[in-house]
Amino acid sequence: MRPARILGGVRWYLRELTGESQYERYLLRHGETHSQAAPLSRREFERRRVDRADTCPGSRCC
Amino acid sequence: MTASVTDRPPTGRSRPSPKTVLTWTAVALVGAVAWAMIALSRGEEISAVWLVVAALGSYAIAYRFYAKFLARTVLQVDDRRATPAERLDDGVDFQPTDRRVLLGHHFAAIAGAGPLVGPVLAAQMGYLPGTIWIIFGVIFAGAVQDMVILFFSLRRDGKSLGQMAREEIGAIGGAAALIAVFAIMIILLAVLALVVVNALARSPWGTFSIAMTIPIALFMGFYLRVIRPGRVVETSIIGVALLLLAIVGGGWVQDSSLAGAFTLSPQTLALCLVGYGFVASVLPVWMLLAPRDYLSTFMKIGTISLLAIGVLIAAPVLKADALTTFASTGTGPVFAGKLFPFVFITIACGALSGFHALISSGTTPKMIQKESQVRLVGYGAMLMESFVAIMALVAACILEPGLYYAMNAPAGFLGATAESASTAVATLGFTITPQDLTAAAAAVQEQTLVARSGGAPTLAVGMSEIFSSVLGGDALKAFWYHFAIMFEALFILTTVDAGTRVGRFMLQDTLGNLWRPIGRVSWKPGIWATSAAVVLAWGYFLYTGVTNPLGGINQLFPLFGIANQLLAAVALAVATTILIKSGRLKWAWVTGVPLAWDVAVTLTASYQKVFSADPRIGFFAQRDRYADALDQGTLLAPAKNTDQMHAVITNSTVDGVLAAFFAVLVIAVLANAALVCWRAVRARQPLPSTETPFVESKLTAPAGLFPTAAERRELAHTGAQPGGRDLAP
Numbered sequence: 057m058r059p060a061r062i063l064g065g066v067r068w069y070l071r072e073l074t075g076e077s078q079y080e081r082y083l084l085r086h087g088e089t090h091s092q093a094a095p096l097s098r099r100e101f102e103r104r105r106v107d108r109a110d111t112c113p114g115s116r117c118c
Numbered sequence: 119m120t121a122s123v124t125d126r127p128p129t130g131r132s133r134p135s136p137k138t139v140l141t142w143t144a145v146a147l148v149g150a151v152a153w154a155m156i157a158l159s160r161g162e163e164i165s166a167v168w169l170v171v172a173a174l175g176s177y178a179i180a181y182r183f184y185a186k187f188l189a190r191t192v193l194q195v196d197d198r199r200a201t202p203a204e205r206l207d208d209g210v211d212f213q214p215t216d217r218r219v220l221l222g223h224h225f226a227a228i229a230g231a232g233p234l235v236g237p238v239l240a241a242q243m244g245y246l247p248g249t250i251w252i253i254f255g256v257i258f259a260g261a262v263q264d265m266v267i268l269f270f271s272l273r274r275d276g277k278s279l280g281q282m283a284r285e286e287i288g289a290i291g292g293a294a295a296l297i298a299v300f301a302i303m304i305i306l307l308a309v310l311a312l313v314v315v316n317a318l319a320r321s322p323w324g325t326f327s328i329a330m331t332i333p334i335a336l337f338m339g340f341y342l343r344v345i346r347p348g349r350v351v352e353t354s355i356i357g358v359a360l361l362l363l364a365i366v367g368g369g370w371v372q373d374s375s376l377a378g379a380f381t382l383s384p385q386t387l388a389l390c391l392v393g394y395g396f397v398a399s400v401l402p403v404w405m406l407l408a409p410r411d412y413l414s415t416f417m418k419i420g421t422i423s424l425l426a427i428g429v430l431i432a433a434p435v436l437k438a439d440a441l442t443t444f445a446s447t448g449t450g451p452v453f454a455g456k457l458f459p460f461v462f463i464t465i466a467c468g469a470l471s472g473f474h475a476l477i478s479s480g481t482t483p484k485m486i487q488k489e490s491q492v493r494l495v496g497y498g499a500m501l502m503e504s505f506v507a508i509m510a511l512v513a514a515c516i517l518e519p520g521l522y523y524a525m526n527a528p529a530g531f532l533g534a535t536a537e538s539a540s541t542a543v544a545t546l547g548f549t550i551t552p553q554d555l556t557a558a559a560a561a562v563q564e565q566t567l568v569a570r571s572g573g574a575p576t577l578a579v580g581m582s583e584i585f586s587s588v589l590g591g592d593a594l595k596a597f598w599y600h601f602a603i604m605f606e607a608l609f610i611l612t613t614v615d616a617g618t619r620v621g622r623f624m625l626q627d628t629l630g631n632l633w634r635p636i637g638r639v640s641w642k643p644g645i646w647a648t649s650a651a652v653v654l655a656w657g658y659f660l661y662t663g664v665t666n667p668l669g670g671i672n673q674l675f676p677l678f679g680i681a682n683q684l685l686a687a688v689a690l691a692v693a694t695t696i697l698i699k700s701g702r703l704k705w706a707w708v709t710g711v712p713l714a715w716d717v718a719v720t721l722t723a724s725y726q727k728v729f730s731a732d733p734r735i736g737f738f739a740q741r742d743r744y745a746d747a748l749d750q751g752t753l754l755a756p757a758k759n760t761d762q763m764h765a766v767i768t769n770s771t772v773d774g775v776l777a778a779f780f781a782v783l784v785i786a787v788l789a790n791a792a793l794v795c796w797r798a799v800r801a802r803q804p805l806p807s808t809e810t811p812f813v814e815s816k817l818t819a820p821a822g823l824f825p826t827a828a829e830r831r832e833l834a835h836t837g838a839q840p841g842g843r844d845l846a847p
Contacts, residue, residue: 067351072219073226074350074412085209102347108210109403111639113619 078105142182149175156249156440163435166512169245170429173253173508177501180257185497188262192697192705193269195489200815202275203485212276214817215485217494221823223485225499226415227477228264229422231310231610232467232682233503235573237511239675240464241522242452244441245515247461252511255462255469256504259712263686264474265496266693266709271479272486273809279479279689283787285808286695290790294783295688296624299476301780302681303621304652306473308659309678310610311395312670315387315660316572317603320565322380323368324600325387328607329380330364331413332394338409354412358420361413361608365600372563384664391614392657398611399618399649407615414609421605425509428584438515438522443547451527451546452571453672454734455726459719463679468507470716472685474500490821498823513580514573520550521558521567525576528669529569530756539568561592562599571671578602621652662769667756668740673769676727677776683720684780690716691791698795701804717788724781728774737774741767 071077079101086095096104152172155164189195206212215223240248271277277285280299284292318324338357346352371380382390398406444450445457453464467473478496486495514522523546524532524539532539536552543550559567562582567575582598590597623639625648630637636644663670690713697706730736733743744766747754757763798805818836820829 069219069222070351072216073222073415074354076348076350079348081213082209099347103343103404106343106404106408107402109408113403113616113623 075105142179145175145178149179156246160440163437165433166429166436166516167433169249169436169508169512170426172249173505176253176257177505180261181493181497181501184257185261185265185493188265188497188708189490189493192702192708193266193492195269195492197488197490197821198815199489200813200817201272201486201489202483202810203487204815204817205813206275206484211481212484214487214819217487217491217819217821218823220482220485220491221495221499222419224477224482224495225502226418227480227482228467228471228474228499229418229503229506230467230613231313231574231606232471232473233507234510234577234606235313236465236467236679237507238514238573238576239452239526239671240461241438241511241514242442242450242526243445243457243461244439245436245511246440247445247457248465248511249508251461251465252469252504252507255465256500259686259690259715260468260470260474260504261497261500262708262712263470263472263689263693264478264500265492267475267689268478268483268486268496269489269492270693270696272483272489272492275810276481276484277479279475279692282479282696283688283692286692286699287787287791287794291688291691291787294787294790295685295692296628298472298681298685298688298780298783300621300624301776302473302678302685303617303624304655305659305674305678305681305776307395307614307617307621307656308663309671309674310613311388311391311656311660312663312674313572313574314391314607314610315384315664316570316671317574317578317607318382318387319384319570320381321603322377323372323563323596324603324607325380325382326371326376327364327368327600327604328611330367331361331410331604331608331611332406334360334364335406335409335413338412339405342409343404350412353409354416357409357413358416361417361604362601365597365604368600369563369596385661388657388660388664391660392653394611395614395618395657396649396653398615399622399653400645407612407619410608410612410615414612417605417608421602422506422509425513425581425584426505428581428588429509429512432584432587434512434516434584434587436512436515437518439519448732448735451523451531451672453675454732455676455723459722459726460676460679462719463676463683463723465507466679466682466686468504468510470683470686470712472682472687472689475685475689487817487819488815488821491819494822510573510577513577513584515580516583517576517580518550518554520548521555521579522576523548524550524555525567525570525579526573527569528571528667528672528756530667530669532569534568536566536568561595563596564599569669571669573671574603574606577606618649618652618656621655622648625651662765662772665765666769667758667762668766668769673773676723677773677780680720680723680727680777680780683716683723684784687713687716687720687784688787691787695791695794695798699798699805700807703799717784720784721781724777724784727777728781737770737777741770741774744770 079098082101083095149172152168152175155168156172203212203214207214237248237252267279270282274282280292280295283295318328334357338353342350342353371377448454448456453460482495486492520543523543527542532542536555539555540550540552555567558579559565562579567579578599581602582595585598586592586595622645626637626639626644629648635641636648638644659674663674666673690709693709694706694713697709726735727737731739733740744754744763748760748763748767753759753763757766818833820826825833
């Protein structure tokens, strides 16, 4: 495997793991379903995404 | 319909090729040789590499054969059935996630400080019992529990363990599970916070570095919220760089006039942690918790990979005995009691951890693409955690035993100076000169290493030995030591924050039934009051742990282990009940045998902790001994005054009552489960299923880490992106 491919794979993995790519996924989804309304801006989307955790905490183990 | 029956997914049995047979025979042979080296060598030092090889060989065989048997024969995973992630995909809670990403998520959620601390403490019995339990425990109990609970939750739209216990076992089982989760959370937070206190006490370097993680996390939170929304990877890289700078900066602070401000007593640190726990858990998640989570995830994956590479390159020699006399006498200074049951209580995470059942029945089942992936995500992630535990054991066992005991015995036993510690260690039958002890502390630039119990400092010394022999030599020893302390303290603080929140939500949920407003998740006074209640609960145990003359870790860690294994008993009882209720009595041993073992361990440990006449083990015997002495007006070492005598009496009573309470909970759940199982066996046909009905899946995704040739063909044939919305490059 070429180094560029490996680096691309690492980048893909980290973006997926941290949820950075969630916004792109949201845009895809938005395009498929209700395309009348304008999609949320990235700022607004990320705000809602992180604020959701305020009301439903994820468990972390020992 | 006939087509779909004959159209078996590409997991059908076929004859293995000679190459496959040869490969697996070789893996088995290498693993067997490594086991023979570990088990049979006596009186000579062996290389830690053998432990790693034995572990990896055993994991490979178990994953290839046992986990596959569990998936196919016992659970009967069905890839034609749509998972909740596919059926209920809402892009928020439920969404099909790439199996490799989900493995990372799940691993990050289950692995914390637990697998690092337990094995270090259990090293007092020698490396052999710990190694055997970590490897066989994970293969036959821990990974099985994680995978089976993940699968059962998956078939029930991601129901939680508590809900499954209530529906499958009954109201008592459900209530006991709920109480167990809350109790274990409190004890867990207290023990983990105690580990941090012991690691940072009178260490300006460590205290400064850890304190700096707060402004770093706040900065990252602000950056992500305002400056570059959503750029998590970039923010994390900046954060990790700042973190490394904070570790280096700690060294400068230690040599400067600021050192005094960061040299804190254990009591002060305990109060700081309680305050931090409260503030952090009421702040919005984006400010502190979310950025901390990213930092811990990156540090976790990075440091664990470094450690694995380090062990293989440095190939350190194990200095600890294979089996110490403490295993049979039960008089060890780190924790009291014999090998059975206390090794199996001390090493929970890494072998069998009930806590994982909460993660396996939490977010993970809502994100899995295919049923067959429970093997990779459930079983695989637990094997990885077990490997972390093996490396922690290695790090503790490469230390000179004299140093190990001088660091891990209680302060009351060792005294405060290198001389007193050296004398005390000699009474245990090990030697370390005061000069060597002072030199070991100087090498990592700490004032003292005496009585730094809790596992973190020992692990850090071991890690700094391994890392510095690969990179940097003696010059970098102090850096690596504080790097390791930072690595552990970082995710303990994340757990303290997240755990307090989870405890608060449970409390709000329960109290909300009595008085509506307190249950509202956005009502500030309710949040403050319940957060304060949770923080005070674990803060109480933390403070008694810090001030207990008998040593907090020594007293509290067994309680934590018992609570965690109790939760495992609940999870395994739920799993066994479901297997029997769904007509799979002949496979019920898969979870039934680990359950029987776990119950034997938990109940023996609780029994000894409550009824043992030996005051070192039995909490009430300990209480009586100190109460009698107090009545006669005498002081018992290590207590130095009547206040400390009273402290011992109160702590022993509270701890003893808790141990008894945990045992009663286990018995209640088991009795309830046994009744349900008996009814199921007597019934003529399987009891009504609680599974969600079959819906045909349209997704195509590989089962394992690497797609098989057949899976590749299928992916190409359907033209589907693995996982539907995949953004792979």
